[in-house]
Amino acid sequence: MGRAREMDRVSAAAKRRNIAEELLPALDRADLAAAGEAVFELQEIGSKRAEIDAQSADILQHLRALRSSGIECAFMSSLGPGIVTVSTSDTSARAIVESNGMEVVHYGRVFNRAAAVERSELGDGS
Numbered sequence: 001m002g003r004a005r006e007m008d009r010v011s012a013a014a015k016r017r018n019i020a021e022e023l024l025p026a027l028d029r030a031d032l033a034a035a036g037e038a039v040f041e042l043q044e045i046g047s048k049r050a051e052i053d054a055q056s057a058d059i060l061q062h063l064r065a066l067r068s069s070g071i072e073c074a075f076m077s078s079l080g081p082g083i084v085t086v087s088t089s090d091t092s093a094r095a096i097v098e099s100n101g102m103e104v105v106h107y108g109r110v111f112n113r114a115a116a117v118e119r120s121e122l123g124d125g126s
Contacts (some may be wrong), residue, residue, distance in 0.1 A: 004047035011046040032088060036073030043075055055080040062112065069096045076114055 008015075011124040017039055026034035042048060043063065043083035052059050059076055066085060071093060073086040083102065097104050 004050035007050050009017065009048040014045050017043065018045075034071040036067065036086070038069075039073055039075050040067060048076070051079050052076055060084070062100065065100045066096065069100060071096055 009027050018038055022041070023035060023038035024099060026032075026038055040063065043052060043060075053111070055076070059080060061073050062083060066083070070089075071085045075084055076082070077084045082105070085093060087096075092105055094107065
């Protein structure tokens with residue numbers, strides 16, 4: 001995974017910007033579609049891109065198809081080849097996954113009120 005580490009080094013600033021300026025604000029607004037877009041962008045940079053490249057070229061194609069079909073958030077799980085989807089719609093999400101030629105292996109609901117995003121100003125550069 002030397003290539004992945006080098007990709008992370010090169011893309012570290014882009015990852016930080018994405019997380020700070022896109023992902024966290026979207027989560028703060030409870031905007032799943034915007035959070036999904038930020039997560040999708042993270043799939044295309046750094047070590048995650050190397051992990052995706054190690055899989056079939058179909059992974060990115062599947063991720064794009066799911067997102068364009070209405071799944072708010074889709075990403076490759078760990079080293080793949082599994083794909084995780086997160087959507088506000090139970091029934092249509094399953095139908096979208098299956099209509100894109102994929103199998104639903106596990107289905108569940110997320111109900112998490114324990115996490116919170118807090119804002120702080122780090123004026124000391126840390």
